[in-house]
Amino acid sequence: MNPIQAPTLEMNFLLQQVFEADHVWQTLPAIAELLDLDTAAAILEEGAKFCGEQIQPLNRAGDEQGVCFDGTQVKTPDGYPNVFRQYAEGGWVGLCGEPEYGGMGMPKMLGVLLDEMGYSASNAFTLYGALTAGAALCIHAHGTEELKALYLPKLYSGEWAGAMDMTEPQAGSDLRNIATRAVPQADGSYRINGSKMFITGGDHDLTSNVIHLVLAKIQGSDGISLFLVPKFKVNAAGDLGDANGVTVGAVEHKMGLKGSATCVMNYDDAQGYLIGRANRGLVCMFTMMNYERLSIGIQGLGSAQSAYQMAAEYAKERLQGLAAGGSTTGAQADPLIVHGDVRRMLLNIRALTEAGRALAVMTGMQLDRAKYAAVDADKQQATRFAALLTPVAKAFLSDRGFDACVMAQQVFGGHGYISETGVEQLVRDTRIAQIYEGTNGIQAIDFLGRKLAGDNLVTVTEFFAMLRQQQQSCAPAFAQELQQLQTLQQQFLDVIASINQQKHDKPALINAVAVDALDAFGYLLYGHFWLMMADRALKATTLPAAFVSGKQQLCRYYFAKLLPRVASHLAVVAAGDDSVMQPAADWF
Amino acid sequence: MNPIQAPTLEMNFLLQQVFEADHVWQTLPAIAELLDLDTAAAILEEGAKFCGEQIQPLNRAGDEQGVCFDGTQVKTPDGYPNVFRQYAEGGWVGLCGEPEYGGMGMPKMLGVLLDEMGYSASNAFTLYGALTAGAALCIHAHGTEELKALYLPKLYSGEWAGAMDMTEPQAGSDLRNIATRAVPQADGSYRINGSKMFITGGDHDLTSNVIHLVLAKIQGSDGISLFLVPKFKVNAAGDLGDANGVTVGAVEHKMGLKGSATCVMNYDDAQGYLIGRANRGLVCMFTMMNYERLSIGIQGLGSAQSAYQMAAEYAKERLQGLAAGGSTTGAQADPLIVHGDVRRMLLNIRALTEAGRALAVMTGMQLDRAKYAAVDADKQQATRFAALLTPVAKAFLSDRGFDACVMAQQVFGGHGYISETGVEQLVRDTRIAQIYEGTNGIQAIDFLGRKLAGDNLVTVTEFFAMLRQQQQSCAPAFAQELQQLQTLQQQFLDVIASINQQKHDKPALINAVAVDALDAFGYLLYGHFWLMMADRALKATTLPAAFVSGKQQLCRYYFAKLLPRVASHLAVVAAGDDSVMQPAADWF
Incomplete structure (x- = not known):
């Protein structure tokens, strides 16, 4: 199986011809001064290279090995820490981050394409960076200046990672009933106690600190608030101090995504910092959620793209059966690609994946316009359009992405069911995208x-x-x-x-x-x-x-x-x- | 999670009211003398009890443990050999077998319901018996009197198991290009050399012998013939002799069905016996294939039934969110079953599963009429109808079965992705039913x-x-x-x-x-x-x-x-x- 090649020609086509990104960016001053189509194309090439050469080789082995939890510390699969460091140093975690804190300031319209490449290369690996970028986004939108200055540079640089801690055993889709509690302290911080589950990237060995965004109720209130809770305490200079009472209770055994740590997290008198206003935690979470939901849709899209490439390559190489009108070559068997039903599956995947990529770009574009547009009316319209498109991007991209992986697996016949082929991993990994993040x-x-x-x-x-x-x-x-x-x-x-x-x-x-x-x-x-x-x-x-x-x-x-x-x-x-x-x- | 309860009320409803089995059986003399509706109901109760109490408890652990191959012998998961012996002794392998060789002579119309129960309880376990019954069917239809007398009683009793050896690396969906060769011997047997892959139940420790039905080409001919090739040689008295040159080359690592051994089989001068006429092996295989394809459709159906029960139970117990019109109970959260979208998923599964069961029974009924009908015109019509329905039963039952498992998993939310819940195993196990057996x-x-x-x-x-x-x-x-x-x-x-x-x-x-x-x-x-x-x-x-x-x-x-x-x-x-x-x- 050849390595997956990110479809940069397709991506540039969307930016250049379909969405005329250069015109869009002219209406977004903060973007226009950083980016033009040539630069975007160069970034896509770089990203494709990194994802294909560095991330993708980790994917199969990461599934086989999985994360390991020794009761104290989570260990990611071999190669993850090293490649994550390179990924972070390449600026990929901070790609769409704020320049004033060390981010690259790129628009999401471009970011979605890099997200896709990452997920194509490895669902499990890419989640760590995606969650980190999401946490940074939330801190930037709602955190105090002090928190931003302290945490954002380290998150954008990938020295630290982020996690979103929402779900509890009795509070999944419905967060009203969370039981994690926050008690105000004299110094303005909060003491957090409770437990969360299904925390993606809740702990790992990729970074020296993990910054948790934790939903909790402030003692005496039924409202939900959001807290920044680092794994290790951070002093005013940004140095790491003692452990902060944030520990892993267990790591789940899952259908797939085995290189991604899904943790039960416990907070024992952990020190936390309020993000945004008290009792307005869900609003803060939702800022991030638009981006995260889009990202999870793109998990499905990226998997679909990989699935297509694998299945198309197999269909062109695997000889089995003769074309309906007689052999195309006179050989004993024709490649699968001559068969209408095999073409049907490949065309279904490809038609849905290419349109899906357009949906991702359009949604990213609306998020960019909502954030950066010079004209207020544009901003407001884009905010409405982004809100309209976000649930579609999350659900439709992940549903069609899962279908695509299943269809690609079908193209492989019996070989698709065998682990070594790799396509069954895509089915297992992608399945979660239909479930989590709402x-x-x-x-x-x-x-x-x-x-x-x-x-x-x-x-x-x-x-x-x-x-x-x-x-x-x-x-x-x-x-x-x-x-x-x-x-x-x-x-x-x-x-x-x-x-x-x-x-x-x-x-x-x-x-x-x-x-x-x-x-x-x-x-x-x-x-x-x-x-x-x-x-x-x-x-x-x-x-x-x-x-x-x-x-x-x-x-x-x-x-x-x-x-x-x-x-x-x-x-x-x-x-x-x-x-x-x-x-x-x-x-x- | 409660144990799966086979839906015997539904099953009896189909036999009694929808298909009026008593009238059908009156037209099939060989069945009418053995069976009435009360006896059928009693058999269904017994089967439900055995599947629920004996087979189902093996299912999760069997997935976790998987089969083990030490380079010589395949070991099935703990508990499999013991329960298989009880299953065989209960007469379940020979349920639809020929009475003159020790089978119970039951119609497939009833057999499909027992098949469903088995697959509901465990896809992996049930395959061993299903393949044995299929091999027996083929030997009965096409084998010599001598082969029938020697092998059928041991297969119906489950002392020996059966396997179907068709696929080779270069010959999967298209069997024309198989390379396994058979050389005629002076004693009328054949010497078989070659290799096969994806052989379900190719080896295991459930029985003292495994009887392989092997497709091969007789030296000098391009036609495909079918051979009976036992793992251990059998003398005229039915005693086991030496190993027969049939060995396991490898056991596949698969997406699911981990309790079922999927083997690479090697034949080194193995002694084989022609079944049916030379060069007519595919015709012989197809006799069995109608039954096997129906059985694999029912794998999907059985999984769907389990998936429904698990998801419905969860939806009634799991409290999350409030009903759209306000809480139904005044509690902090209502059970999931109040939500329209959860109902939609459950209703989809149930509507398709109940109709699917009717399809299985109708297909079984046509197979019975084709085999047992007293009137020739009935027989011929039923043969055509069975041929029409078989691909539908195989594909539509397994496709809808897979969909059902995926939807049931969705009902569980995040818990559906966790191995412990069990529903993700159904998704993985059932997926293969869409692929194998054509x-x-x-x-x-x-x-x-x-x-x-x-x-x-x-x-x-x-x-x-x-x-x-x-x-x-x-x-x-x-x-x-x-x-x-x-x-x-x-x-x-x-x-x-x-x-x-x-x-x-x-x-x-x-x-x-x-x-x-x-x-x-x-x-x-x-x-x-x-x-x-x-x-x-x-x-x-x-x-x-x-x-x-x-x-x-x-x-x-x-x-x-x-x-x-x-x-x-x-x-x-x-x-x-x-x-x-x-x-x-x-x-x-």
Whole structure:
């Protein structure tokens, strides 16, 4: 199996032709002064090189070896500490971090592509850096100047790592009932006591300190607050001091992601520092959550990209059976790629992965506009669009990513079930992306309940108007696709409007139809991306001919074979919740 | 987690009300004299008890421990040999075996339900017995009297086990290119040399001998023949002699099914006995294959049933979040089962699993009619129907079974990803059912290419006519569902007829659209089963009220939420193969 090659041509195509990043960046002064398309391309090349040469070789062995917990300290698989140090020194952890604290200040629109490369190379390894970047983001947005100055440089440089400590045994999807307690101390800090579970990267040997962001309730209050709790105390000069009462209770045995430590964390009189305002911890967490949810969607996307490459390579090399019309070569057996069903699987993966990458870039772009736009109205619109797209990016990318890995495994036949081949690891590793960081069901309820019905479809209508505007510049050759998309967009709005009208009489309705609503939206949006990619490729002058014709063919495939799913999901939404809510609980 | 309870009430409902097994058995003299509904119910109870009490407790530990290979002998997980002996002594391996050789002579219509229980309890354990029964079936159908007398009693009694040795590194889905060779000997036996891979149960410590059915080419011929090759030689009295040159080269490390030994087998001058005619080995294998493919479909079904029970139990116990309309109990949190999206997942699993069980029973029934029917025309019709249904049972049951396990895992949230919970093992174990015994893509090509287009839709038209006849006895309350089904059946036939007309001009067409054709048929057929189950439950006088109303509710759910998939898959079939075949091989 060849090493995975990050698809930098595809990535540059999205930045340059589809999203015209140079125009976008001109509207974001902080970005424009740092970055142009050539620099972005150079960063992509560097990232691809590092991920392919350094991270990917750790992946299989990391799965076999797993993390090891001796009762005190977590040890990551061989090679992780060394490569993480190089990764950090290369500036990759701080890629999108704030320049004033040592970050590189790159936009998320670029960052998502590097995230994808990392996850393609290794889900487990890449999580450590992703969580560190997420923790830094939260500290930057809500921490005091003192905390920022003390912690951000070390997090961006990857000397220290971050972790998000939310879940407790009785409080997973529903955080209201967390029991971890914080008691104010005379010096302004808090004493934290309690226990958390499912803490990704809760402990490891990659860095000299782990900075935990811990949700807890301040004594006497039922509100939830957020605290920075380092594994080792940090003095004002940034030097490490004593252990801080943060210990690992256990490390979980999991289906996959075995190189990533999933920890039970215990806090015994640990010293913590309030981040943001008291009782407003969930708000602080949610700043980070938009980014983290996008990142976890990209975990699915990155896995899908690897899965595609592995399966396509295998399909071109593995000789088995003859082409339906007779052998293409006269040999005893043709490569799998001659078989329509094998092509179907590869085309499904590829069409969904390329559109998925566009979704990641678009979501990143909205996050960038929300943060950096010079014009306030742009900022506000982008904030709404980012909020609309985030649950879709998280759920749809991870769902389709898992499907992609399963399909790629199918291309391998029996060999796909054998550990040595590597594709079964992708299935196991990627599965968690549908679950953590808010299950995909919860994403869908957020999407339909808050993001669509919550503002009576104002944002989604505005969003569709933006898509239509982009679509109108398409070449006349795409008139039929354009028509199909616009009809489906209207059908989508009609069905959702009907749900919105019923929601007060039927309180369970949103929850019952949310997943199909999100899927309908996802497949519809991917139709838009395929139209744009096909059109923009046709108009570009610098792309290889095979690339351009490939985009036309894959666009046609998408509209013929995958877009019909929109109607199917909409039918399920329209069917409402009666048949879902009717059975009595004890009948199940 | 409570032990899995086999759904004997559901099973008896299918036998008694839906398929009226007593009437069927009256047309099968060999069965009628052995079995009535009460005896069948008693056998189901016994089986449920054994599977729940003996087999299921081995399942988790078997996954953790796995099989062990010391370079000579394969050791199964602790407890396997003891429970297999009890299983065999209970007559379960020989349940559907021939009475004249010590089998119990039960119909497959009943056997499928026991298979389901076994797979529900443990995929890995149950395979050993399933392969033994399959080998016996093949020997009975094609072996000489001498081989039958020598081997069948030991296989039915489970003293010896069976294995099917087909795949070689260069010959998986396409067996034409196998390289294992057989040289005729003066005594009428053959000397076998070569190597096979992916041999399930190729070696183990459950029985004193393993009887391999090996595909090989007789020296000087390119035809494929089938040979019986025991691990230890057997003398005329049935005593074990020397080792027979059949050794294990390696045991695979796999995604799941870790309690089942997947072996590389080497034959060094092993003594083998021709089964059936020379060069007709594939025909012999296919006798068994109908049964084995059904069995592997049922692996998916059994896993789905376990997954449902685990997830439903968890959803009723796990407190998380409040019901959308406010708490149902006034407590801090409601059980997951109040949430529409959790119900959606459970209802999807259950609706597909209950209909799936009906598919298994119907397929078993056709196999029984094909084998035992008193009237020749019945036999011939049933042979065609069994051939039509077998690829559907294999692929659709295992695909929906895998989906079910993944959805059940989702119900568990983060806990579903942790090994201790057990549901992730189901996902890993079941995944292989979509691959082995002919990948599901190959099943679909067999279905569309041979079973539908191969006879110009004659069989499927006849089959739909039979369904319509059954549907016409439904209560008037189901008029709307009846109408929906009949419209879809006609649409299905129209789309397939169009494919059939194009197949000569477009040789790649069948292969490219086969999977969607099979899925459309599967969801359509499940619609039929739901209609029948709802109607027959309503008409029954002896069923619990909650059972009857549950069937009405789930039928309504199926028609509202799952039947729309038929149209979606048909649209994909109708879109043809142009967009699939267009991209050049090296573009992938």
